[in-house]
Amino acid sequence: MERDPRIAAITGASSGIGRAVAVGLGRLGWSVALGGRRVDALEITAELVALEGGTPFAHRLDVTDAESIDEFFAASERALGTVDALVNNAGIAVPGLLVDTDPANLAREVETNLLGPLLCTRRALRSMIEVGRGDVVFVSSDAARAPRPGMIGYSASKAALETVARVVDMETEGRGIRTTVIRVGPTLTDFAGEWTPGTFEHLVDLWPRFGLQRHFNTMNPEDIANVVIHALTAPAHARIDTIEVQPVAPVEPFAPPVDP
Numbered sequence: 001m002e003r004d005p006r007i008a009a010i011t012g013a014s015s016g017i018g019r020a021v022a023v024g025l026g027r028l029g030w031s032v033a034l035g036g037r038r039v040d041a042l043e044i045t046a047e048l049v050a051l052e053g054g055t056p057f058a059h060r061l062d063v064t065d066a067e068s069i070d071e072f073f074a075a076s077e078r079a080l081g082t083v084d085a086l087v088n089n090a091g092i093a094v095p096g097l098l099v100d101t102d103p104a105n106l107a108r109e110v111e112t113n114l115l116g117p118l119l120c121t122r123r124a125l126r127s128m129i130e131v132g133r134g135d136v137v138f139v140s141s142d143a144a145r146a147p148r149p150g151m152i153g154y155s156a157s158k159a160a161l162e163t164v165a166r167v168v169d170m171e172t173e174g175r176g177i178r179t180t181v182i183r184v185g186p187t188l189t190d191f192a193g194e195w196t197p198g199t200f201e202h203l204v205d206l207w208p209r210f211g212l213q214r215h216f217n218t219m220n221p222e223d224i225a226n227v228v229i230h231a232l233t234a235p236a237h238a239r240i241d242t243i244e245v246q247p248v249a250p251v252e253p254f255a256p257p258v259d260p
Contacts, residue, residue: 009033009083011063012090014041016189020225026054033076035061063090063116073123085135085232086124088117093154106153113157133176135232138165140183150203178239180231185246186218217247
């Protein structure tokens with residue numbers, strides 16, 4: 001297979017969707033800079049990328065810290081070259097009703113889900129503008145379109161993230177840079193790994209009242225990764241604006257009509 005010379009940076013690459021995107025790009029021969037706070041898990045991602053034929057570089061990254069972001073990009077550029085694709089994937093959710101929420105947890109959500117992509121995109125755009133090409137992907141959530149009670153900080157920060165994507169697109173128009181929003185539905189990851197046991201069940205009791213939980217099917221991280229890669233590998237003259245990915249509802253058993 002002919003190697004693709006492109007270089008991507010992925011935040012939140014230690015597991016889940018970020019890891020799946022990295023492995024998928026490795027399969028295409030890309031060089032991939034892997035950022036996240038869990039360095040041991042990043043090393044596992046790096047091994048998987050290398051096994052697929054890609055060139056990985058793992059480096060600690062805290063997207064809420066501008067200095068950490070500069071260090072990540074500088075180290076990645078020294079190791080791999082100029083980054084021309086950024087996947088803003090890192091994100092957290094701290095569930096709870098607003099009246100009960102710790103202000104520190106609200107700050108963490110906004111800093112990770114909104115400030116982080118702003119700072120990472122700001123840093124990545126420097127080289128993209130200089131070379132006249134690039135892709136910026138924002139991994140969002142269906143909570144941006146249909147906000148959920150009990151997830152107010154997450155819903156609000158993801159809605160704001162989609163505004164960021166729109167403005168970045170306007171500010172870089174005519175410079176060869178594409179922005180894409182990938183709006184994700186229920187996906188099996190360790191996203192809720194730190195939630196207190198019973199939290200999800202409590203939220204699910206709230207959501208049907210607002211038409212927010214129609215079924216319980218889910219997707220795999222690889223499903224989302226395929227969509228991200230589709231956007232990154234689209235023809236250079238085409239920009240994919242927004243893709244929302246949802247699981248198909250479970251097939252219900254056929255019930256024959258009842259005779260009167």
